[in-house]
Amino acid sequence: MRVRDLDKSQTALYFENGYWKNKVTSDYVQKCALEFPYKIAVVDGQRSATFKEIEELSIKCATGLYRYGIRKGDVVSFQLPNILEAVILYHGITRLGAVANPIVPIYRGKELRFILNQAKSKLVFIPGKYRGHDYPEMYQEISSELPHLEKIIIVNEEKETAFLTFNEFLYSDVNIDENIQEYSLPTGDDIVLLLYTSGTTSNPKGALHSHNTLLYDVDYLTKWFRLNERDCIFNPSPISHITGILCALNIPFLIGCTVVLQDKWDPDQAIKNISDNKCSFMIFATPFLQGILSSPLRSLYDLRSIRYICCGGADMNPLFIKKASEELGCTVVRQYGATELPSATCTNIEDSPDKRYSSDGRWMSPTEGRIVNENNEICNPGEVGEVQWRGPEMFLGYLDQSLNEDSFTKDGWFKTGDLAKSDEDGYIYITGRKKDIINRGGEKISAKEVEDVLLEHPKVKEIAIVGIPDPVMVERACAFVVCEEQNVITFEEMTQFLNTKELAKQKYPEYLEIITELPKTASGKIQKFVLKQGVENLN
Numbered sequence: 001m002r003v004r005d006l007d008k009s010q011t012a013l014y015f016e017n018g019y020w021k022n023k024v025t026s027d028y029v030q031k032c033a034l035e036f037p038y039k040i041a042v043v044d045g046q047r048s049a050t051f052k053e054i055e056e057l058s059i060k061c062a063t064g065l066y067r068y069g070i071r072k073g074d075v076v077s078f079q080l081p082n083i084l085e086a087v088i089l090y091h092g093i094t095r096l097g098a099v100a101n102p103i104v105p106i107y108r109g110k111e112l113r114f115i116l117n118q119a120k121s122k123l124v125f126i127p128g129k130y131r132g133h134d135y136p137e138m139y140q141e142i143s144s145e146l147p148h149l150e151k152i153i154i155v156n157e158e159k160e161t162a163f164l165t166f167n168e169f170l171y172s173d174v175n176i177d178e179n180i181q182e183y184s185l186p187t188g189d190d191i192v193l194l195l196y197t198s199g200t201t202s203n204p205k206g207a208l209h210s211h212n213t214l215l216y217d218v219d220y221l222t223k224w225f226r227l228n229e230r231d232c233i234f235n236p237s238p239i240s241h242i243t244g245i246l247c248a249l250n251i252p253f254l255i256g257c258t259v260v261l262q263d264k265w266d267p268d269q270a271i272k273n274i275s276d277n278k279c280s281f282m283i284f285a286t287p288f289l290q291g292i293l294s295s296p297l298r299s300l301y302d303l304r305s306i307r308y309i310c311c312g313g314a315d316m317n318p319l320f321i322k323k324a325s326e327e328l329g330c331t332v333v334r335q336y337g338a339t340e341l342p343s344a345t346c347t348n349i350e351d352s353p354d355k356r357y358s359s360d361g362r363w364m365s366p367t368e369g370r371i372v373n374e375n376n377e378i379c380n381p382g383e384v385g386e387v388q389w390r391g392p393e394m395f396l397g398y399l400d401q402s403l404n405e406d407s408f409t410k411d412g413w414f415k416t417g418d419l420a421k422s423d424e425d426g427y428i429y430i431t432g433r434k435k436d437i438i439n440r441g442g443e444k445i446s447a448k449e450v451e452d453v454l455l456e457h458p459k460v461k462e463i464a465i466v467g468i469p470d471p472v473m474v475e476r477a478c479a480f481v482v483c484e485e486q487n488v489i490t491f492e493e494m495t496q497f498l499n500t501k502e503l504a505k506q507k508y509p510e511y512l513e514i515i516t517e518l519p520k521t522a523s524g525k526i527q528k529f530v531l532k533q534g535v536e537n538l539n
Contacts, residue, residue, distance in 0.1 A: 001073055001075075001099065001191050001194075001208065001399070002401065003191070003208055003396040003397045004396065004397035004398075004401065004404040004408070006396065006412075007411070007412045010390070010412060014212070014216075014392040017366070019212075019216050019366065019392035020188060020212040020213075020216060020392060021188065021212070021215070022187060022188035022189070022212065023188055023211065023215055024094065024095075024185075024186045024187065024188060024190075024192070024211045024215075025091060025094040025095070025192065025211060025214075025215065025250065025253065026058070026091065026094060026095040026186075028215075028253045028254050029051075029054060029055050029058060029091050029095070029253050030055060032051040032055075032252075032253050032256045033051045033052045033054070033055035033056075035051075035256060036050075036051045036229065036256045037050065037051060037052035038050050038051075038052065039051055039229075039256065039258070040258050041053075041054050041087075041252055041253070041258060041259070042054065042084055042087050042248075042252070042258070042259055042261065043258060043259070043260040043261065043273075043277060044082075044083055044084040044261045045261075047084055048084075049084055049087075049088075051253075051256070054087065054088060054091065054253075057088045057092075057170070058088055058091035058092045058095055059092075059095065060092070060170050060171075061088055061089055061091070061092025061093075061095075061170060062092040062093075062095040062096040064092070064169045064170050064172060065092060065093065065096050065098060065123070066096060067172055068123060068150070068151055068169070068172075069122065069150065070093075070096060070098050070122060070123060071096075071097075071098070072096065072097035072098065072186065072190070073097065073098065073099065073190070073191070074098045074099065074122050075098070075099045075101050075119045075120060075121045075122065075194060076089075076093045076098050076099065076100060076101065076121065076122065076123045076124075076125075077101040077102075077103055077115070077116060077119065077121040077123070077124040077125070078090075078100075078101070078102055078103065078124065078125040078126070079102075079103040079104070079105055079107065079112075079124065079125070079126050079127070079135070079240070080102075080105070080125060080126070080127060080155060080239070080240075081105055081127065081130060081238075081239075081263045081264075082235065082236070082238065082239050082244065082248065082261040082262060082263040083155070083156065083261065083263065084261070085125075085155045085156065085166055086102075086155075086239050086249075087239075087248065087249060087261075089125055089155075090102075090239075090245075090249045091249075091253075094186070094192050094211075095186075096186075097185060097186035097190055099191050099192065099193065099194050100192060100193050100194070101115070101119050101121060101193075101194040101195070101196075102195060102239060102240035102241075102245065103115060103196070103240055104238055104240040104241065105127070105130065105131075105238070105240065108138065109138065109141065109142050111204065112138075112139075112142060113142055113145055113146070114204070115196055115204065115206070116146050116148070116149060117145075117146060117147075117148065118206060118399060118400065119194055119206065119399065120148040121146075121148060121149055122148060122149065122150050122151070123149075123150060123151045123152075123153065124139070124149060124151075124152055124153070125153045125154075125155055125166070126139060126152060126153070126154055126155065127154070127155055127156060128154050128155075128156060131264070135154075136152075136154060136162070136163055139152050139163075140162075151164060152164070153165070153166060153169050154166065186211065187211070188210065188211045188212040188215075189210055189211075189212060190210060190211060191208050191209070191210055191396070192209060192210060192211045192214060193207075193208070193209040193214055193245065194206050194207070194208055194399060195207050195209070195240075195242060195245070195339050197338075197339050197340075205398050205399075205400065205403055206398055206399035206400065207339045207340050207395045207397075207398060207399075208395055208396045208397055208398065208399060209395050209396065210396055212392070213392065213393050213394065213395060213396065214245075214246075214250065214393070215250070215254070216392045216393045217246065217341075217342050217343050217393035218246055218250045218251050218254050219254060220343060220364060220393065221246065221251065221343055222251060222254060222255055224343075224346065224348055224364060225281060225307075225308050225310070225348060227251065227255055227257065227281060228255055228257070229255055229256035229257050230257070231255075231257045231280045231281050231307075232257060232258045232259075232260065232277050232278055232279045232280050232281070232305070233247050233248070233251060233252060233257060233258070233259040233260065233279065233280075233281050233282065234259075234260050234262070234270070234273060234274050234277070234279035234281070234282040235247045235248040235259050235260065235261055235262065235282065235284075236262040236265055236270060236282075236284055236288055237283065237284050237285070237288075239261075242337075242338075242339045242342045243283050243284065243285075243312070243342075246283070246342060247259065247282070247283055248261060258277070260273050260274075260277045260279055265288065265291070267288075267291030267292050267294070267295040267297075268295050268297045270288070270291070270292055270295075271292060271295055271297045271298055271301050271303065272297070272301065274301075274303055274305070274306065275301035275302050275303060275305075278305035279305060279306065280305050280306060280307045280308070281306075281307060281308050281309075281310075282306075282308075282309055282310070283309075283310040283311075283312065283335070284309075284310075284311065285311070285312065285524030286311050286316050286320075286524060287524055289309060289311055289324055289332070290320075292328075293323070293324055293327060293328075303328060304329065306328060306329075306330040307330055307331065308330065308331050308332075308333065308348075308349075309324065309328070309330060309331070309332045309333070310332075310333050310334075310335050310346065311332065311333070311334055311335065312334065312335040312336060312337060316334055317452075317455060318357040318358040319357075321333075321334060321356065321357045322353070322357045325353070325356070325357075331348070331349045331356070332356070333346055333347045333348060333351075333356050333361070334346070334347065334356070334359065334360050334361060335360070335361060336360040336361060336418075336428065336430055338416065339395070340394065340395045340414055340416075341367065341389055341391060341393055341394045341395065341414065342393060343364050343367070343393060344363070344364065344367055344369060344387075344389055344391075345360050345361035345362055345363055345364060345369065345428045346360075346361040346362075346364055347359065347361040347362065347427075355425075355427050358429075359423070359427035359428060359429055360420070360427075360428045360429060360430050361427065361428060362425075362426050362427050362428065363426070363428070366391060366392065367389060367390075367391035367392075367393065367394075368389060368390050368391055369387065369388070369389045369428070370387075370388050370389075370413070371383070371384075371385040371386065371387055371388075371420055371421065371422055371428075372385050372386055372388055373385045373386075376409070379421070379422075381421070381422050381423055381424050382421055382422075382423070383421060384419055384420065384421045384431050384446075385419065385420070385421075386415060386416065386417065386418065386419060386420075386434060387416045387418045387419070387420045387428070387430075388409065388413040388414060388415055388416065389413065389414055389416065390412050390413050390414060394414060417433055417434045417435065418430055418432075418433060418434075419431045419432045419433060419434055419436075419437075419446075431446060431448055431449070432446050432447060432448035432449075436448065436528070438465070438466075438467035438475050438476075438477050439467065439474045439475050440467075440473050440474065440475055440476065440477065440506055445477065445506065445507050447464075447465040447466070447467075447477070449507070450465055450477070450479075450498075450503070450507050450508075450509065451463050451464065451465050453498065453501050453503060454479065454481075454494065454497070454498070457489060457493075457494070457497050458484065458487070459483050459484055459487040459488065459489040459493070460481055460482075460483065460484070460489060461481075461482045461483055461484045462481070462482040462517075462518055463479060463480065463481050463482070464479075464480045464518050464526045464528055464531060465477050465478065465479050465480070465509055466478055466480070466528045466531045466532050466535070467532075468511065468532070468535055476510045476511065477507075477508070477509040477510055477511070478509060478510070478511035478512070478513060478531075478535050479494065479509035479511065479512050479513070480513045480515055480518060480531050481494075481512065481513070481514055481515070482514075482515060482516065482517060482518060483514060488514055489512075489514075490512075491512045494509070494512055495508060511535070513535065518531075519531065
């Protein structure tokens with residue numbers, strides 16, 4: 001699996017400074033199995049597994065993969081929810097030196113054909129029936145269009161099936177031609193993860209991480225939040241998203257702490273899980289935090305174990321972050337990152353409350369970040385430009401090599417497409433996307449600016465503003481609004497409210513669509529391209 005050409009001076013610096021240790025994930029699984037053999041590593045509802053059990057089962061899993069023809073560098077996909085088997089499988093894949101390719105459970109035939117064919121996946125692990133959807137039936141329908149796929153394995157399927165089950169896979173009697181222990185083991189430079197972006201654009205991009213890049217990010221996160229083996233992580237984020245991969249699949253095995261998995265999001269169940277397991281740390285999208293705060297069970301359970309809540313993946317109102325911090329009595333921070341570089345900016349307990357509430361944080365050194373204008377010149381504080389970054393946790397490029405040329409500068413900075421400004425103290429404020437600018441008659445309008453204003457209206461729960469092609473004005477703005485229950489805002493009310501906010505009238509949305517929910521990725525990011533596709537006929 002080929003990656004883009006890396007800056008040799010940069011990578012040499014990462015090794016020299018000890019950022020890249022040339023360790024692999026199984027080194028840490030083995031270490032925890034020795035240091036904390038009988039400590040619970042993973043809680044999955046009524047089930048759990050110790051560090052020693054995870055180590056033993058991941059070895060069985062690696063052996064099973066080898067039996068079925070998987071070798072170093074091969075891609076193994078899994079479309080699983082947040083369950084114990086996903087943890088075992090991930091560490092079995094990475095122990096063997098194969099490439100883990102988690103796929104979000106909501107994907108269907110169109111996305112699966114694209115991902116599995118581009119990745120050339122040899123094996124895929126799937127649920128049986130999950131949330132009313134028959135995954136074996138779906139894969140049976142598309143399998144003839146997946147020439148590289150050799151085996152489909154079903155996890156947690158008790159009834160008879162045409163496919164191999166996970167238990168049969170683990171304890172199969174298929175002969176091994178070679179001793180697995182003699183097989184070439186992975187190194188820190190090897191690709192460990194192929195993760196497709198959640199899809200704020202129509203075509204997902206397969207991002208490649210090595211053991212070195214991923215483990216550095218995990219190591220730095222634990223230091224940033226001062227995590228240790230006494231912490232307990234609550235993880236409702238999908239293990240098919242970078243947040244879940246960090247919090248559920250990697251951090252626990254770096255420091256020897258427990259992770260509590262939650263699959264289906266239910267704020268009441270989340271409160272019980274946090275209280276029962278004395279969870280202290282969590283990273284998730286803003287809607288998860290909103291659910292916890294609004295749950296009537298919050299006052300009935302002891303949540304004093306929470307030390308840190310890190311929010312990212314969706315826009316955050318400073319007043320909401322302040323409210324959450326005060327009501328939960330913990331440190332709530334905002335984080336900015338992406339699949340390509342998971343932990344770019346953040347705040348922590350050392351920052352003033354004002355910075356924690358209003359900014360997206362400071363650069364998590366040694367990550368380097370800059371904000372540049374259209375001429376690629378560094379912006380002054382207060383000036384809006386594109387965010388670019390590079391660092392030891394940055395991905396190694398996209399699987400589709402043709403995407404890399406436009407994604408990186410010649411000197412190795414990743415062009416995020418995000419717009420931001422900084423203040424005099426170096427804190428970052430994300431203002432939108434380059435593609436989230438509406439061109440109305442030559443006037444460039446920031447959708448996020450207007451969205452932030454309209455979020456202050458008491459009837460507006462969520463909002464997304466998109467540009468609709470227009471033959472005269474180039475684009476006109478349409479506001480998609482999810483209203484508070486039984487409080488529907490009208491177009492006239494929206495306009496009157498904007499009149500009180502001293503905005504230029506050119507920035508006012510010219511259409512209003514009331515919807516029940518916004519299309520989102522697994523991380524909570526709004527998929528504006530889906531909204532655009534539905535309203536292009538309004539002009």
